[in-house]
Amino acid sequence: MVEMNFKYLFVPIFYFFISEPIFSQDGNQTNTTEKNTPILFAEMIIGWAGGSASGPTIGTTINYQKERDLFSVRYINQIDFSFDIVPIGFVPFPVLSEELRLNEFSALYGRRNYKEGRSFSYSAGISFNHASYRASEGNIDFKQNETFFGFPFELNLKWFKAKRKRFRAYYGIIPIGKPTSFGRSVGFKFYGNFGKLTYIGFGINYGFGWHKRY
Numbered sequence: 218m219v220e221m222n223f224k225y226l227f228v229p230i231f232y233f234f235i236s237e238p239i240f241s242q243d244g245n246q247t248n249t250t251e252k253n254t255p256i257l258f259a260e261m262i263i264g265w266a267g268g269s270a271s272g273p274t275i276g277t278t279i280n281y282q283k284e285r286d287l288f289s290v291r292y293i294n295q296i297d298f299s300f301d302i303v304p305i306g307f308v309p310f311p312v313l314s315e316e317l318r319l320n321e322f323s324a325l326y327g328r329r330n331y332k333e334g335r336s337f338s339y340s341a342g343i344s345f346n347h348a349s350y351r352a353s354e355g356n357i358d359f360k361q362n363e364t365f366f367g368f369p370f371e372l373n374l375k376w377f378k379a380k381r382k383r384f385r386a387y388y389g390i391i392p393i394g395k396p397t398s399f400g401r402s403v404g405f406k407f408y409g410n411f412g413k414l415t416y417i418g419f420g421i422n423y424g425f426g427w428h429k430r431y
Contacts, residue, residue: 254398254427256282262293262406264420270319270348272297274408274418278371280329280426287329287338291369293408295319295416297350317350321410323369331429334379341370348414367412375404377428398431 257280264274276293297317302309327340344367349360378400383392402424409417 256427256429258402258424258426258428260402260422260424260426262408262420262422264406264408264418266295266409266416266418268409268416269414270295270297270317270416272317274420276321282329285328285330287325287327287340289323289325289327289340289342291321291323291325291344291371293319293321293323293410295321317348317414319414319416320347321367321369322346323367323410325369325371327371329373335374335376336428337375338373339371341368343367344369344410344412346410346412346414363413365413367410367414369408369410371406371408373404373406373422375402375422375424375428377402381431398427398429399425400428401425402428 259277259279262274262276262278266272266274272295274293274295276291278289278291280287280289282288295318297319302311304310321344323342323344325340325342327338329336329338331337346365346367348363348365350363351360381396381398382400383394383396384399385392402422404422406420406422407418408420409415
């Protein structure tokens with residue numbers, strides 16, 4: 218219940234960011250729609266982290282930029298696995314067991330610079346974390362749940378289209394509509410969280426949105 222309530226806090230925060238009018242810094246921009254389009258993009262991360270909570274990572278981030286200030290909300294799901302050998306008859310079989318599952322909900326602030334079709338950003342903030350891990354008492358195994366705060370961070374290096382072009386659907390094959398600043402991005406993320414369960418990871422980003430002023 219605590220976890221779900223914290224997720225809902227992201228809705229008014231994100232609405233506040235995108236509700237303010239945004240104006241282009243480029244005096245040569247004549248397209249009113251493009252000029253007032255915010256720098257707003259979402260991305261998905263797939264990676265691997267090590268530390269107190271180690272294993273594969275999957276997550277998503279929503280980003281809003283004003284001037285050089287970058288505001289982000291982030292969700293990360295971290296899973297730590299172990300392999301057990303279970304005998305079935307006379308044959309041993311490997312079984313994958315979930316040792317720990319960590320759900321992180323973060324709000325971050327940072328700075329972002331872009332040039333042409335690439336950008337670099339760094340951010341840090343605060344997170345609410347919910348961990349579920351396997352514990353034992355005597356010969357009895359059970360799931361232990363815990364919630365705590367942490368201090369997340371991330372560094373991002375991304376590439377996106379340098380000029381306004383028509384958006385291409387179906388794996389970038391079929392062009393749709395008129396030239397637009399909306400497009401895809403791909404890059405790398407170095408991320409982590411310091412707290413009761415500390416981890417540091419590296420992953421690949423893939424996103425959609427408006428990544429700069431055109």
